[in-house]
Amino acid sequence: MTTAQRVTIPFNRPSTAKSSVPYVTQALLSGRTSGDGPYTKRCGTYLTTRLGAPAALLTTSCTDALEMAALLTRIQPGDEVIVPSFTFSSTAAAFALFGATIVFADVRGDTLNINENDLPNLITQKTKAVVVVHYAGVGCEMDTITALCQDAGIALVEDNAHGLFGRYRGRNLGSFGVLSTLSFHETKNLSCGEGGALIINDPSLVDRAEIIREKGTNRSQFWRGQVDKYTWVDHGSSFLPADYVAAALLAQFEEAEVIQAKRKALWDRYRRDLTGWATAQNVKLPYVPPDCEQPYHMFYLRFPSASTMEAARQYLVSMGILAVTHYVPLHSSPQGKRVGRGAWPLAEEVSATLLRLPFYTDMSDEEADTVVAEVTSLTL
Ligand SMILES: Cc1ncc(COP(=O)(O)O)c(C=O)c1O
Known part of the structure; x- marks a missing residue:
């Protein structure tokens, strides 16, 4: 399209919610605008309740949540990670960032999801993780994929950027993998400009996930009074959004x-x-x-x-x-x-x-x- 052409119907307009402005204003004026404030906590509670997940950590994007998944699954050079070829760069880039070789899989002709029948041919001794994408929020063949990953001892991660509220055989998308990720980018059903979440289905990973999200420190434990001082204890980066971003998201969750x-x-x-x-x-x-x-x-x-x-x-x-x-x-x-x-x-x-x-x-x-x-x- 040339700039001279007028778009009368755009591809996307972000969803809106009535409480966004009051919530964001309140968060801005609260005197506590950094991450993990009250709005972030309410978003986390909404997600764990809605999805029945042990933990949900808000992140600055789905890409960041995928990078956290790569750190939590301890991806390192020499590992192989299987992803569908028909997906967004982040599904693969997050794992390649830590040195994984990406093994691309083809899609099914009907749902356009990863073809589960190709997986047995792609899994090798080096396969560390399979990352599935529920394209358009339509579930992959999770019964087959879950069984394959369990049998082979491979981590299953769901890139659920499209699929919040989707279900497969009565079960929430994002609840099958050891970890799953969500996107709240402006193009998604619910959004806050840029945002995401990591859903942690294996409770043994929650403590480390909190540390990775807080620059490799145990600051979350410090806030809860579990340690006297916080310090650098593991790999990590800054993956948490400002609380006023969470305020905009909470307003959409509520609607x-x-x-x-x-x-x-x-x-x-x-x-x-x-x-x-x-x-x-x-x-x-x-x-x-x-x-x-x-x-x-x-x-x-x-x-x-x-x-x-x-x-x-x-x-x-x-x-x-x-x-x-x-x-x-x-x-x-x-x-x-x-x-x-x-x-x-x-x-x-x-x-x-x-x-x-x-x-x-x-x-x-x-x-x-x-x-x-x-x-x-x-x-x-
Ligand atoms: C399947 C998939 N995964 C990941 C992403 C990245 O999401 P984000 O922009 O929140 O990082 C997208 C973006 O649309 C996507 O379509």
Whole structure:
């Protein structure tokens, strides 16, 4: 798109919540703005209660939470970490940062999640962790993946950036791995600009996670009166957000039901209004298996070819509708080639043919009408 073209319907607008401004103002004026203040604690309590997890630590991003996961699983040079090729750079970068070799896996043709059937061929003596991504918040085949990781003694980490409130066979996404991560970036259902969380499902990792998040110090124990002085005890960095960032997030947590209901209505509407056109044009809509409950994070179209996708994208953009592609397969990225191995045709095909439609909590009926009208005007 050139700068001269006007975007009338953006790809994303961050969700909003009524209490954001009063909460952030209160946090700013409280005289205690650094991390782990009252709003951060309330966010942690919300997540542990909602997810039934032993611990949830707010971080400054999902990327940071993934880096904490790499430290907690003690990734070091020589280790191999299996990740899907069709994902965001952070899923792999967080582990490559500590010297892991990244082993890319292909995706399934239906959910676009990691293909669990490829895992037995990819696991070696050096495999330290498998990192799965629940694409669009639709669960991976967790029964198979959990069993494979348990049998092989490999850490399972869920990059659940898209999947807060998603469920697989009645169980919350993010509760299967030893660790899982969330994103609260502005594009996610609930957001605070930049933010994330580490969910710790193995209670034996909680103490070390707190230390890693607090610059390698036992400051959290000091605040709780468990030690007289705090000191440098392990690896770590500064992974905790300011309390006023948590205040903005808490406001959205408290309105999660309203936000989720609006997103469901939009998703259902896109599916209802686009199904006939998609069938006629041989375009695939998102697939949600019957045993998965999705959190309505995104809506995408899969075109029959790269050229039809690109023509549709250009047309929609020319009409002011910012439809966007998604991940470039990491195995084909410059850094992916340096730190990883594996090349996967399906990930490439999905990347070349998938187009995401504008999707945000407060999309108006008129905006949704316009998107549907322009998409269904397309003849491929
Ligand atoms: C699957 C996945 N993992 C990780 C991230 C990184 O999230 P953050 O921006 O919170 O670091 C993203 C970003 O959208 C993502 O899509």
